[in-house]
Amino acid sequence: MADNKAALKTFREEVSAWMAENVPADPGFLLPLTFLEVGTEQQLDFLREWQYKLWSAGYLGMHWPTEYGGQGADPAYQYVVDKELSRHNAPIIFNTIGLNWVGPLLLDMGTDEEKAKYIKHILSGEEIWCQGFSEPDHGSDLGAVQTRAVKDGDAYVVNGSKIWTTLGNYADHMILLARTDPTAERKYDGLSFFLSPMKVAGIEAHPIRKVTGEYGFNQTFFTDARIPASCLMGEEGGGWRVAMKTLEYERGVTAGQASGHWGVTIQIDDMINDLRGLEQDGEALLSDPIVRDDLVGFMMEAKALSLSARRMAVPALNTDYPMGLALSVKYRGTEYERRMKQYTASKQGARSALYVGDEDAVRGGFWQRAYFSNFGATIGGGTTQVQANIIAEHVLGLPK
């Protein structure tokens, strides 16, 4: 244990030195705050090159098997790297759907062939992944998806439409949940899961502009698109189970993600440092008793979240509701961040009204943009309200 600690410390120093040398400087154009907002070729090329560099140095997917491009190390090493990425204000590691959802899913449930075919390119950033779960009429109610996949010889013919396809316009592959049997008695049993190619005739991704003014989402249309039958992951009709497993990785309920650095880290320290310079009624904002009390509330929330992350590793302190802390991470964390960012964006006097692009905006409009961007977290991957239902039903045992 002591050896391990010493080894990690040495490793941290090594990583830190590497980052001081290699983290790219500000490119002079706006970089996305999260992987959900990669909207231009310029951003994509920049982030792709950065991910390749990090992986080549051996600092991405460190705990994944070496045969698939990982380092076969203890997860603690990747955690150190992620911490250092955040500390060095490094650009995000953008291929998140591949790195954090598809990769762990394949390592968990995939065949050897699937692992060999996909995982290394996820890590190197050479192949980008997107996710085809939500549909225009079925977001939170995922079991009701209508996109059809019909077997035809050695292919499935896909028709329908998926929405909120992050990175869809750049992606090489999609994890696709489609209905192969519309007559199944339980709607879930009619679903199948595909590792679908994106660059085939009949699949088109149309970018969608967001509340932040940026792009990153798409609506993806399938029109008689023929995808190889070999893309089916698991059994036909067994897609729901695979999709649910994917959501565990997406929501952070199950560990195994290649990197936690999928978004710019925004800490409570940033909030307080930025507010400290501001004034109200001719006095420092931070001398106002109401603001001080609000900040104590935010600091307590931040600390409670960090403490629960630690507490998860102490089973004796989680006997009442064993899965409770893990299943409420998203519910708590994303809502805290939304409120924290909104608060900071609204305590800047008249400058609260400025947005990215105005030279007088506090920190270039960072907080305003971050607040809007955060809805990606409170809506995507199951809305806060659906998360509340999940906690109520699966943790507390309340009826559906």
Place this chain on the structure above:
Amino acid sequence: MFSYPQNLAISLTEEQGMLLDVARGFVRDQAPIEVVRAQLETETGYESGIWQSMVEMGWTGLSLPDAVGGAGMGVGSAVPVFEALGGGLLGTPLLSTTVAGQLIWRAAGEQAAEWLGRLCEGQIGTVAFLDNSDWGVPNTGVALDASGALKGRKHFVADAGVADFFVVVANDNGSPVLALVERSALAADAVSVNVLIDLTKRAANVDFTGATPAHVVRGEAVTSALRDTLLLAALLTAAETTGAAGRCLSSIIEYLNTRKQFGKLIGSYQALKHPTVDIYVGMENARSFVYHGATIVADETLSTDAEVACRMAKVAADSVMVYAGDRAVQFHGGFGFTWECDSTLFIRRAQWAQQMFGDAIHHRKRLAALLLDAAAGA
């Protein structure tokens, strides 16, 4: 640059884990809710057999050192016990006795070994702190006069009706002192019982005028002992409150899973389901703070991290308990409004606990100073 000082230590020692299991088992077996209810309107508020068992298990000396007859397990070891007692809404003088022990030990050490030994053996001690109702002032209004007797009243003295002795926070020519007063030294009409909102607890106003202390603890250690003891008392109350919030949550879940309206279990309505989730999340937050506190408090003078932990634990526990108690009454509908429903016990506990050893505003003001001002130049 501001950097939020975050000590995130949280663990459970083998001893703490054992105490949690034992204490939970004890509450489950010895103190079901009927036993608690049977004491609501009695004079002492607890069953002597239950108290005797707690003494025999060594709980009154858990946090006191071996040298004075305690178990030497440190003050953090009391946290799981109080969490379990809170889960049973079990009112006993254990909190009073533990707090009195900490105050005497921190101010006088082994010089007060005899008094501490009495606590370990099961005598009841209690701290007489409040001059009126403000936890945020020194509360040293009671004075020692030239003849060596005390002059003045203390308010809200927990378990005053059953205490064998009192630790009176007083002043001697302006310096804070602890006056240890035997029950036998009180005047016949000194104790006037409070009508408390929480019927599982007992307190009284005590007039110490004319009482001569058997021992007076003086010196600089008194001030830091008072500061630390109030913080530890806040932490232990938070542990007890968190346990109560957990029990309150279970009672809500049970009712939502059995009561039907409009042909459906009421737990299927999101208007009831989602606030219940928020009670759960609040309870888990409080529990994290409480065990973080239990991990970092020490027998020595409390660090700033420990001070932050105790204050946050109290704020978090109060806030979830007030919410849980309030929603418990509401969610039980007409039944919730009746004496018969246990929700009435929870809402009363919530109102009692939130003021004890400083309410949320008291602690949040001090947290703001600790976190925003102290770190300003860092």
